[in-house]
Amino acid sequence: MRRLLLVLAVSVSIGVAHADVAIIDYQGYAWETGGFPPSNMGDVFNVVGVVDALDPIFGINLLVEEVTLHVTNLASGGQVDIGGGILSISYTGGTIDLYRDPSLDHDYGVSPPNGTAPSSFTNGSLFLGGVFSSFFLFFDPSTGSGAYEGSVVFNSGSGLTTLNQLNANGYTFGGVLDTNASGGNVPQGYDLQVDGTIEVEVRIGVEDKSWSTIKEMYRR
């Protein structure tokens, strides 16, 4: 019987060693203290936005409650021309928080921070909260367009409970356009339009054990 249990246990632990992802699609607007570009060392990059599609695994109906996004405290390391006039900016620090809110009240307003941004994007209950472990933004001033990517560790929020996780690795990327490139579709006072995706890694843990340790478990 012990042998049978041992075989079953090893088989199961090998079988569940995988990761999947939950996907969140969002759009919004960004501003950097002091304006953008240029991005000077110490400037702080911020984004507010709204989720318009998310993985059904979360069970949220976006027509009856909004999920909003707030990225802040990303500190610029200063812009670097990586050739062809393309700017690369590495940011440090930074948090990303998403809130679910039945009041459906998000409002970008103008010239953030203002009376509604970020406050109408940070009300409700915390859905996912995380910290950036890296964030890079690239921008081509000649076209007014660019892209970004960042790695995140999500460590709070009801969404983690839904995923049955205490924490989860995340990745976000997206595109940015300035006012001219977007045809004037950036609210006054914001620097960039933002459109991006978040992947939240759904991990199923596997604990490494030696053969002798596994045997020991079934001798007790």
Add this chain to the structure above:
Amino acid sequence: MRLKVLAATMALAVLIAAPVTRAADPPNFDFNGYAIVPTTVGGILTMRSVLTNNGVVPTPILLDFANNQYTLVVIGTLTNAALTPQYYSPATIEIWEDPIAGGTPANYANAATFTDGTLILSGAFDGNLTRNRFTSTVGSFIGKVDFSGGTRLGDLATPQDWPFGGGWSRAVSTIPSGYNEQWDGKIDLAPVAVDEKTWGGVKEIFKK
């Protein structure tokens, strides 16, 4: 299987109630999909995607996300050999409406599921569709679209110069087999030209 149904489920997940839009947000067509990117001049870029506004973010024309799925397809020919920027010309765009009930959900393994239903808007890029590569895993794309066809063409205030842009990534873990990268972007409302007139000029218009 998860990848096959992901686009459809993301679009369908929030469609129980009738479309509701929040007037405070600037309207756009928000899309999320995957691209096949050529490596040689003359090669064809194909990007297939699903519109993700879902009644959350307003669209430039009224769309019924409760009853339809909307797909967006871009096809372009690579005209230069540089790694970045890449220029695609000619490049075309199509937006299709397909009923959820009785239609075929978008399936990245089946290209035809993105071009069935009703062609509601079609057009071409005005000049190049430009694809920038910033690192091996991330970049951007930008262009301007002139719409010229589709059943909803007449609903557009202006068919010309719709800003098209967004970002792409190869670092995501969900790229379907046969595709190279994920594209997440928007088509923004085209700016409407304003003809400056003096008050006298305005009055003169109404005297005619």
